[in-house]
Structures are given as C-alpha cells and as structure tokens.
Amino acid sequence: MARDNTPAEPILSIDHVTKRFDGAVAVNSVSIDIMQGEFVTLLGPSGCGKSTLLRMIAGFETPTQGRILMRGEDMSHRPAYDREIGLVFQNLALFPHMNVFDNVAFGLRARGRTDGLQAKVQDMLALVGLDGFDTRRTGQISGGQRQRVALARSLVTQPDVLLLDEPLSALDLKLRRQLQTELKRIQQETGITFVFVTHDQEEALSMSDRIAVMNAGRVEQFSSAVDTYHRPATEFVARFVGETNLLRGQVQAASGGRVTLKLDNVTATVTAPAGDTSLGLGTDVAISIRPEHMTLGTDQPIAAQVLSHSFSGATITYALDSAAGRLLAQVPFQPGGGHPLPAKAPVSVGWTDTAVTLIPGKPGRS
Ligand SMILES: Nc1ncnc2c1ncn2[C@@H]1O[C@H](COP(=O)(O)OP(=O)(O)OP(=O)(O)O)[C@@H](O)[C@H]1O
Numbered sequence: 001m002a003r004d005n006t007p008a009e010p011i012l013s014i015d016h017v018t019k020r021f022d023g024a025v026a027v028n029s030v031s032i033d034i035m036q037g038e039f040v041t042l043l044g045p046s047g048c049g050k051s052t053l054l055r056m057i058a059g060f061e062t063p064t065q066g067r068i069l070m071r072g073e074d075m076s077h078r079p080a081y082d083r084e085i086g087l088v089f090q091n092l093a094l095f096p097h098m099n100v101f102d103n104v105a106f107g108l109r110a111r112g113r114t115d116g117l118q119a120k121v122q123d124m125l126a127l128v129g130l131d132g133f134d135t136r137r138t139g140q141i142s143g144g145q146r147q148r149v150a151l152a153r154s155l156v157t158q159p160d161v162l163l164l165d166e167p168l169s170a171l172d173l174k175l176r177r178q179l180q181t182e183l184k185r186i187q188q189e190t191g192i193t194f195v196f197v198t199h200d201q202e203e204a205l206s207m208s209d210r211i212a213v214m215n216a217g218r219v220e221q222f223s224s225a226v227d228t229y230h231r232p233a234t235e236f237v238a239r240f241v242g243e244t245n246l247l248r249g250q251v252q253a254a255s256g257g258r259v260t261l262k263l264d265n266v267t268a269t270v271t272a273p274a275g276d277t278s279l280g281l282g283t284d285v286a287i288s289i290r291p292e293h294m295t296l297g298t299d300q301p302i303a304a305q306v307l308s309h310s311f312s313g314a315t316i317t318y319a320l321d322s323a324a325g326r327l328l329a330q331v332p333f334q335p336g337g338g339h340p341l342p343a344k345a346p347v348s349v350g351w352t353d354t355a356v357t358l359i360p361g362k363p364g365r366s
Contacts, residue, residue, distance in 0.1 A: 017066035028217035044214030086154035293355035294329035300350035
C-alpha cells in the first residue's frame with residue numbers, strides 16, 4: 001500500500017506569543033505547533049499562564065506580541081465567535097432554563113444548522129453516555145453529567161479545535177478518572193484536536209499525546225507524555241512531573257558517549273545525551289533519576305539509612321539519607337517478603353544507569 005509521506009500541517013500555530021497585563025508578563029514568547037487530531041495538554045502550576053494562552057487561542061484575549069494561526073491563517077483579526085473553536089471551561093454554565101437536548105442543540109440552532117438536528121444531538125448524547133437524558137433539566141443531573149452535556153454541546157458543532165480548561169477539576173477523584181478515560185475515547189472517536197489545560201500531572205500523562213509544560217509564562221518542554229516523564233529537559237520539568245531525585249554536580253570526564261560526573265560526595269558515570277557537544281569538563285549539570293529506577297540493597301555503591309517509608313499497596317517508597325543527600329527509592333512490594341524496612345535501617349542505593357536523565361545547565365536554571 002502506498003503511504004502518504006507528506007508532513008502533516010499544524011492545525012494551530014502559536015508563534016512567539018507574549019501577553020502582558022499592566023506590564024506583568026503572563027505568557028512569554030511561546031511557540032508551539034499543534035497537529036490535526038492531537039490531544040495536547042498545557043500543564044503547569046497555578047499562575048504559569050495556561051489559561052491566558054488558551055483564552056488567546058479562543059479569541060477572548062489579544063496577544064501583546066506574536067501571532068496565532070489556524071490552518072496557516074492569522075487569527076489576529078478574527079473574533080472569538082468566528083473561530084472554528086469549541087470551549088469547555090470549568091465555570092462555563094449550561095443554560096439552566098433549557099433541558100439537556102436544547103442545551104446540546106443550542107450551537108447548531110444559533111448557526112442555523114438545523115438539518116438533521118434531532119439525530120446529531122442524539123448521536124452526541126450517546127457519545128458522551130447520556131442516552132435518554134434529553135428531557136432532563138440541567139438542575140436534575142449530577143456534576144459529572146453536566147460536564148458531559150457541556151462536552152456534547154461543544155462537540156456537536158464539529159469544531160476544528162476544542163479547548164478544555166480544567167473541565168474535570170470540580171469532580172471527585174473516581175469520577176474524574178472515569179471521565180479522563182472517556183474524554184480520551186471521545187477525542188479519538190471524533191478526531192477533533194483537543195487543547196486541554198490542567199495543573200494535574202497525572203491527568204496530563206494519562207491523556208495527552210503531547211504535553212507543553214509551562215513555568216512562569218514560558219513553555220519549558222513540549223514533548224510526548226513518555227518523554228516528558230522519562231526525558232525531562234529542565235530541572236523544573238523533572239520536579240513538576242512526578243517525583244524525582246535531582247543530583248547536581250560537574251562534568252569530570254567525557255569520552256565515548258559516556259560522561260563521568262562529580263556529584264556531592266559521589267561520582268556517577270552516565271550516557272551523554274545524543275548530539276550534545278556542550279558537556280565540556282567542569283560544566284554544571286544535574287541528573288534526574290525517578291524513584292522507581294533506584295535500586296536498593298546491601299551491595300549498591302552509595303551508603304544510606306532509611307528515614308521513613310510510605311506504602312501504596314503495590315510499592316514501598318523509602319526516604320533515605322545518603323552520602324549523595326536525601327533520596328527517594330521506590331521498590332515493588334513483595335507479598336510474603338516481610339515488612340518495610342524500619343527507620344534507621346542501614347542500606348545502600350544505586351540506580352539503573354540507562355534510566356538517568358542528564359540535564360545540562362546552572363543549578364536552578366529553571
Ligand atoms: N485579566 C488579567 N489582568 C491582569 N493579570 C492577569 C489577568 N489574567 C491573568 N493574569 C495574570 O497572569 C498570570 C497567568 O494567569 P493564568 O490565569 O493564565 O494562569 P494559570 O496557569 O491558568 O493559573 P491557574 O491554574 O491558577 O488558573 C497570573 O499572574 C495572573 O494573575
């Protein structure tokens with residue numbers, strides 16, 4: 001079968017976009033391309049500029065600098081109502097005087113697209129799992145069901161892009177997990193490009209094709225969910241996405257793709273990042289090692305002592321005091337293998353070399 005090797009065009013290009021409010025920078029020179037059919041998440045702590053970026057894509061805010069393009073067209077002068085964009089915001093209320101059907105039908109009616117309206121609305125209600133709810137008032141359904149109605153209402157007009165700003169944050173954990181799975185399924189079934197905002201890193205990892213990790217208005221890393229977790233580009237990303245052990249030091253020797261680092265009281269030899277030629281002797285670096293990639297035993301290179309542990313059912317995570325500083329090590333819990341090690345127990349730790357990520361740069365750069 002012939003394959004189409006034409007590179008995909010971005011459906012949405014954020015091109016050096018900056019937003020200032022009264023001199024304060026909320027979004028700082030952000031450039032990312034989002035491809036047709038992608039599930040992209042903007043992830044970052046409160047105040048990092050996620051919602052402002054989303055509001056600029058929607059057309060509710062104007063960039064101070066830079067451009068936003070949809071299918072190559074500059075959106076600067078196109079008002080919000082004239083963009084092929086759907087919105088699901090946490091506080092975007094449903095119309096309380098309308099039933100579920102009329103809420104979902106609203107966008108089609110407003111655009112005069114009433115051909116086959118009945119079937120389109122029913123299909124959408126089935127897609128979000130609300131078959132048979134059409135005549136219910138919005139006050140007679142649960143919070144999770146209301147979010148499904150909001151989703152159906154946005155999807156029914158078949159926008160090119162759907163923007164979702166923390167749509168699940170008001171829901172309890174169990175419902176939230178269930179709706180995460182459903183949102184992902186719906187996104188795959190409809191093929192609509194989703195741009196999703198959250199500060200919950202687990203939510204971002206479980207749902208996204210790619211994640212833009214934001215910090216103080218900037219995108220620090222834009223990569224697949226797997227690379228965001230396993231190949232953090234900055235110390236900020238390593239710390240914000242999951243737990244990690246960050247050890248700082250300098251390059252002591254480098255040859256044959258291997259780099260020896262002098263860390264606090266210990267040395268480590270790790271694989272150099274492919275193509276990185278900047279790791280001269282003395283360069284400041286950090287390494288990030290996830291707790292699950294630490295090895296714990298009696299014959300590992302770094303002496304340590306147990307400070308405390310937390311048990312999750314499947315794993316035990318130990319906080320350790322070691323020659324390399326405070327470390328976290330997560331090990332599988334072996335049923336029948338006895339109890340967790342007590343505080344003050346002497347152990348030794350090391351790590352799986354291939355799982356170490358080297359982060360060049362001054363300490364605290366990010
Ligand atoms: N209309 C505005 N006027 C002035 N400052 C604003 C305005 N909107 C946002 N900001 C500021 O811009 C920065 C980014 O805000 P934004 O709402 O984009 O962050 P966020 O990452 O979405 O945060 P959260 O997760 O808390 O919603 C914050 O410092 C905020 O106070």
